[in-house]
Amino acid sequence: METTDLVGLSGLRLIIPELTVICIALILLLLELIVKKKEVMAAVGIAGTLVALYGTFKLFGINGPGQAFANMFVLDGYANFFKLIFYVNVILTMCISLKYMAVEKASYGEYYALLLFSTSGMMIMASAADLIVLYLGLELMALSTYILAGLMRKQLRSNEAALKYFFLGAFSSAFLLYGISLTYGLTGTTNLKEIAASLQALNIADSPIVFLGLIFLIVSFGFKIALVPFHMWAPDVYEGAPTSITAFMSVGPKAAGFAVLGRVLFEAFGSMHVQWNAVLIPLAVITMAAGSVIALAQSNIKRMLAYSSIAHAGYMLLGIIAGTPGGLTSTVNYLMIYTFMNIGAFAVIIMLRREGFQGESIDDYMGLAKGHPLAAALMLIFMFSLTGIPPTAGFIGKFYVFMEAINSGHTNLAIIAVIFSVISAFFYLRIVMYMYMKDPKEDVVLTTSYSMNFALAITAVMVLVIGVFPSLLLDLVRVSIPG
Amino acid sequence: MTIQQAFFSYFAGAIVALSLLVVTRKNPVHSVLWMLLLFVHIASLYLFLNAEFLAAIQIIIYAGAILVLFLFVIMLLNLRKEETEKRFQGQWPFGLAIGVVLAVFVVLIVGKIGVLPELGQYSVEAVKSEGHIMTVGKVLYTEFLLPFEIASVILLVAIVGAVVLAKRSLE
Numbered sequence: 001m002e003t004t005d006l007v008g009l010s011g012l013r014l015i016i017p018e019l020t021v022i023c024i025a026l027i028l029l030l031l032e033l034i035v036k037k038k039e040v041m042a043a044v045g046i047a048g049t050l051v052a053l054y055g056t057f058k059l060f061g062i063n064g065p066g067q068a069f070a071n072m073f074v075l076d077g078y079a080n081f082f083k084l085i086f087y088v089n090v091i092l093t094m095c096i097s098l099k100y101m102a103v104e105k106a107s108y109g110e111y112y113a114l115l116l117f118s119t120s121g122m123m124i125m126a127s128a129a130d131l132i133v134l135y136l137g138l139e140l141m142a143l144s145t146y147i148l149a150g151l152m153r154k155q156l157r158s159n160e161a162a163l164k165y166f167f168l169g170a171f172s173s174a175f176l177l178y179g180i181s182l183t184y185g186l187t188g189t190t191n192l193k194e195i196a197a198s199l200q201a202l203n204i205a206d207s208p209i210v211f212l213g214l215i216f217l218i219v220s221f222g223f224k225i226a227l228v229p230f231h232m233w234a235p236d237v238y239e240g241a242p243t244s245i246t247a248f249m250s251v252g253p254k255a256a257g258f259a260v261l262g263r264v265l266f267e268a269f270g271s272m273h274v275q276w277n278a279v280l281i282p283l284a285v286i287t288m289a290a291g292s293v294i295a296l297a298q299s300n301i302k303r304m305l306a307y308s309s310i311a312h313a314g315y316m317l318l319g320i321i322a323g324t325p326g327g328l329t330s331t332v333n334y335l336m337i338y339t340f341m342n343i344g345a346f347a348v349i350i351m352l353r354r355e356g357f358q359g360e361s362i363d364d365y366m367g368l369a370k371g372h373p374l375a376a377a378l379m380l381i382f383m384f385s386l387t388g389i390p391p392t393a394g395f396i397g398k399f400y401v402f403m404e405a406i407n408s409g410h411t412n413l414a415i416i417a418v419i420f421s422v423i424s425a426f427f428y429l430r431i432v433m434y435m436y437m438k439d440p441k442e443d444v445v446l447t448t449s450y451s452m453n454f455a456l457a458i459t460a461v462m463v464l465v466i467g468v469f470p471s472l473l474l475d476l477v478r479v480s481i482p483g
Numbered sequence: 484m485t486i487q488q489a490f491f492s493y494f495a496g497a498i499v500a501l502s503l504l505v506v507t508r509k510n511p512v513h514s515v516l517w518m519l520l521l522f523v524h525i526a527s528l529y530l531f532l533n534a535e536f537l538a539a540i541q542i543i544i545y546a547g548a549i550l551v552l553f554l555f556v557i558m559l560l561n562l563r564k565e566e567t568e569k570r571f572q573g574q575w576p577f578g579l580a581i582g583v584v585l586a587v588f589v590v591l592i593v594g595k596i597g598v599l600p601e602l603g604q605y606s607v608e609a610v611k612s613e614g615h616i617m618t619v620g621k622v623l624y625t626e627f628l629l630p631f632e633i634a635s636v637i638l639l640v641a642i643v644g645a646v647v648l649a650k651r652s653l654e
Contacts, residue, residue, distance in 0.1 A: 015629075022636060029643065069629040110647045117640050124633060136633040143637060147644035162648075188600030198600055208592040 011068025014075050016059060017052040017083060018123050024048030025116035032109030038102070042094045042451070045112045049119070053087045056080055067129060071191055074129035077480030081332055082126035082259040085339055089251045090119045092339075095455035096347045097244035099447055103355060104242055106152045115248065118144035122256035129267075131180045131190040134260055138176065138224070141256055142169045145249050149241040161240025168233040172223030179216030183268075186210055195268040205271045214269055218279055221264075224257030225313045227283050228290040238306035243353065243360075246302055247346030250309045251339045258335060262320055262328055273323045280321050281413060287314030288420040295427045300360050301349055304427055305342070308386060311424055312338055315417055318401045322408035325481055330404040333477045334397035337385075337466055341394055344459030345382040348375060351446045359444070365431055367440030375446055376435045378460050385463045387428040388421055393466035393473075400474070491531060498524050509566050511557045515550060522546045533607045536615035 012019075027048075028041055035041060057080070067074045093115060101107040121141030128134035146169060150162025184190050186209060187198035199205045222230040238246045265276055291311025298304040316338070319331030352359030369376035385394035398421060405414040466473050484492075501521040508514040522545045529538035610618050623631055 011629075070626040072627075072629050108647060110643055114640070114643065114647075117636065117643075120636070130630075132627070132630045133633065136630050136637065140633060140637045140640065143640050143644065147640070147647060150648055153648065186596065186600065188603060202600060207595065209596055212589065212592060 014068040014073060017055045018120050020048060020052040020055055021116050021120040025113040028109060028113040038098060038107050041109050041112045042098055045094050045116055046091050049087050049091050056083050072130040072133045073127050075127055079127040081477060081480040082255060083123050085255045085336055086119050086122045086252060088339055090115055092343045092455045093244055093248040095451040096350050098451050099449040100244050100350045100353060103353060103447060104152050111151060114144045114148050122252055125256045126259040129192055135176060141253060145253060148245045149237055152242055157240035161237040164233050165237045172220045175216050176220035179213045182213030192268040196270060199271055211275050214276060215279055217264060221257050221261040225254045226310050227313055228287040231310050234310055235303050235306040239300055239302045243346055243350050247343045250342055254313060255335045258316060258331060277321055280317060284314050284317040284321060285416055288417055292420040292424040299362050301362055302360055315398060315401055318405040318413060318417060321410060322404040324408055327404040327408060329477050329481050330400040333474055334401050336473060337393040337397040340459045340462040341382050341385040347456050348379045351375060351448060352444060354445055354447045365434045366438040368435040368444060370440055371444055372446055378456055379435060380432050381460055381463055383428040383432050387425045391467045393463045396467060396470040494524050494527050507570060509570055511562055515553050515557060519546055519550050536619055
């Protein structure tokens with residue numbers, strides 16, 4: 001045996017983006033000792049992420065060169081596109097958190113390092129070609145996020161959020177490990193491609209115990225993407241965590257969850273499409289229903305957006321249910337759009353927060369358009385986009401997902417999705433109505449900064465540009481996921 | 484019933500019984516001590532699978548290191564109040580029902596496993612000829628190098644998190 005390939009060091013080249021992100025996180029941990037200005041730390045973090053972004057796309061091209069580390073790590077268009085979502089997510093989060101974490105008096109340097117550690121975990125998940133790597137990536141992502149959720153140490157609800165997230169996350173990890181062990185026991189491998197081959201060779205794709213393993217895997221991913229009935233943690237955690245972290249984890253872990261769900265179902269269990277649809281279709285229906293209906297009753301906007309993010313997970317699931325490369329494309333497309341509109345909405349919420357004023361109640365938005373027409377207009381764009389009203393990007397995202405569902409013969413499901421989409425318009429447009437048609441209760445002073453303005457500009461422009469020229473994004477996704 | 488089956492039945496049954504004891508005891512110290520016994524039983528199951536190294540690791544790391552830490556933490560906290568309160572919340576029958584249904588489901592379909600996959604390259608004989616520690620070490624640092632390194636990052640994050648969340652005063 002040659003020593004070089006035994007260890008697989010040649011694969012190091014493929015994990016350069018991950019290594020970059022982890023190295024920058026380590027540098028940030030040390031940098032905090034000498035640099036007191038958090039702006040510098042955020043700048044270093046953003047610069048590092050941009051280097052990783054450059055690495056992902058310039059070094060490997062959009063479709064990536066393949067596998068490494070004994071086929072445990074795969075770099076393909078699918079992984080690269082998800083990494084793009086994670087980069088955008090972490091950069092925008094850093095931009096919106098600078099002032100906010102200072103207002104919350106929780107401005108620690110570790111915050112930025114943990115954001116990057118969490119992102120590196122998501123990147124490993126997106127590139128995992130083996131269930132072991134997938135599990136470790138998931139734990140790396142989750143552990144960092146639990147800490148971030150509890151970062152406002154003096155606030156009870158932040159402690160509650162971290163603890164709840166941690167316990168339910170550990171619970172879902174147990175499901176994942178059960179699923180992995182059942183699958184491993186039956187197929188003799190943890191490699192996704194080999195699982196598919198083994199299922200075929202042993203002809204056990206219709207065995208109930210393989211199905212049980214698959215159900216366990218879906219349940220654990222369902223926890224991460226907050227599908228009903230595995231969503232119990234989401235509202236409390238989203239409400240209690242620092243708002244910037246709520247924005248971060250309503251996008252990142254959800255996208256990472258979809259990345260592994262899509263890869264595991266399509267690559268390993270592709271032959272069991274009928275079986276996984278038997279689980280996913282009911283889950284999608286109750287997720288859309290519960291998310292849209294319970295959101296109507298919320299008076300805290302962070303809680304409302306938590307339920308909205310649950311409902312959106314239901315819509316995104318339609319693309320996976322379609323079970324075609326086109327369906328997967330539509331889901332990934334939706335996730336990218338969702339990243340921009342959701343972080344944008346949270347950015348506006350963060351602007352309302354200032355010393356001694358929470359700005360989280362829906363009533364706080366009364367008459368916002370009178371005092372701050374620009375902020376209200378931005379919120380209007382994001383709310384329209386979350387509802388799915390053209391010409392915003394949200395419409396495009398929903399349109400393609402529903403279309404793929406219909407193309408694959410799930411017309412009923414698409415109709416149900418449209419109905420709940422209409423119901424969800426009520427609570428999104430209620431915010432718009434409050435902003436434009438009510439009189440302000442008290443003067444709202446916005447907390448702004450250059451980085452915040454930058455994030456708002458990027459998200460709003462992207463929501464509108466993708467809404468008007470959907471092919472810009474869709475072509476990129478189609479190249480990444482060849483069908 | 485052969486003697487192996489008898490031994491296995493004892494250990495399997497004891498593991499279930501001990502797990503129940505761990506979750507039902509009121510005194511957390513008792514729970515941890517039952518858990519110690521549970522880990523020893525699990526280690527014996529590894530011995531049945533010809534995995535002596537894993538059995539030793541199970542005892543040293545879980546029973547030796549992790550449980551001692553558990554005990555430290557529990558003794559540092561004042562849990563007098565915990566002992567007087569109810570062990571479970573009101574919805575426990577619901578959880579129990581789901582657990583029972585799942586258990587019945589598993590038992591029903593476990594018998595239906597038809598074909599088993601072929602044995603891989605690490606059969607009992609292969610491992611015996613090379614030695615357990617050597618086999619595990621070789622696999623860990625070649626095939627599983629990447630997961631091994633990811634695990635080290637996870638541990639680092641855990642340390643950072645413990646410091647950030649538990650340090651007495653920041654800034």
